[in-house]
Amino acid sequence: MSTAPLTNDTGTASMTLVRKIRARPEIVFDALIRPEQIMQWWGPDSGPVLFAETDPRPGGQWRVRFRMENGDEEESFGTYLEFARPRSIVMSWRWLSTIDWESRVEISLRPIDIGTELTFTHARLRNEEVAAGHERGWSGSLAKLVALFEAAEEKTDD
Numbered sequence: 001m002s003t004a005p006l007t008n009d010t011g012t013a014s015m016t017l018v019r020k021i022r023a024r025p026e027i028v029f030d031a032l033i034r035p036e037q038i039m040q041w042w043g044p045d046s047g048p049v050l051f052a053e054t055d056p057r058p059g060g061q062w063r064v065r066f067r068m069e070n071g072d073e074e075e076s077f078g079t080y081l082e083f084a085r086p087r088s089i090v091m092s093w094r095w096l097s098t099i100d101w102e103s104r105v106e107i108s109l110r111p112i113d114i115g116t117e118l119t120f121t122h123a124r125l126r127n128e129e130v131a132a133g134h135e136r137g138w139s140g141s142l143a144k145l146v147a148l149f150e151a152a153e154e155k156t157d158d
Contacts, residue, residue: 011101011103011123011124011125011126011127011130012125012126012127013125013126013127013128013130013131014121014122014123014124014125014131015121015122015125015131015132015134015135015138016119016120016121016122017119017120017135017138017139017142018117018118018119018120019117019118019120019142019145019146020112020114020115020116020117020118020146021115021116021117021118021145021146021149022114022115022146022149022150022153023115023116023149023152023153024086024111024115024116025086025087025109025110025111025115025116026085026086027116027149028086028109028115028116028118028145028149029085029086029087029089029109031145031148031149032089032107033054033056033089034054035051035052035053035054036052037148038052038054038064039052040144040148041141041142041144041145041148042064042066042141042144043066043067043068043137043140043141043144044068044136044137044138044139044140044141045068045069045140046069047066047067047068047069048066048067049064049065049066050065050066050067050073051063051064051065052064052065055080056080056083057080057083058080058081058082058083059079059080060079060080060083061077061078061079061080062077062078062079062080062091063075063076063077064076064077074095074096074097075095075096075097076093076094076095076096077094077096078091078092078093078094078102078105079091079092081104086109087108087109087110088106088107088108088109089105089106089107090104090105090106090107091104091105092104092105093105093122101126102124103122103123103124103125104122104123104124105120105121105122105123106120106121106123107119107120107121115149118142118145120138120142122134122135122138
């Protein structure tokens with residue numbers, strides 16, 4: 001797929017979320033890069049992920065398409081820029097719908113007593129309004145990621 005030339009040098013806005021997850025960093029890291037696991041948590045609401053493709057290595061590409069509850073479909077894609085298993089992932093981010101703008105996602109994982117502290121930053125966004133929208137979307141995605149591991153923990157407790 002060819003990509004349009006970028007119109008931004010650096011966006012002016014960003015958002016950061018921190019979540020505690022009941023799983024070791026190695027396990028959480030895998031959920032961030034394996035398509036079959038991405039299918040379980042990506043997207044802002046309960047709508048399905050239609051496909052997820054990853055080549056998890058520096059320079060590798062990723063692509064995810066999902067449908068929201070209202071029926072709208074979105075597709076995002078990018079390149080893994082930094083990859084330090086199980087501590088961090090940095091990747092470029094582009095929406096298929098606004099292909100001329102590239103932002104940056106940085107995810108860091110830190111071991112804590114209950115499992116992992118995940119810090120998620122989406123930077124180089126166009127403005128604060130866009131950052132607020134991404135914060136709402138990523139909040140939904142990360143809530144599903146946290147719930148995925150809570151459900152797994154409950155199954156092992158049975």
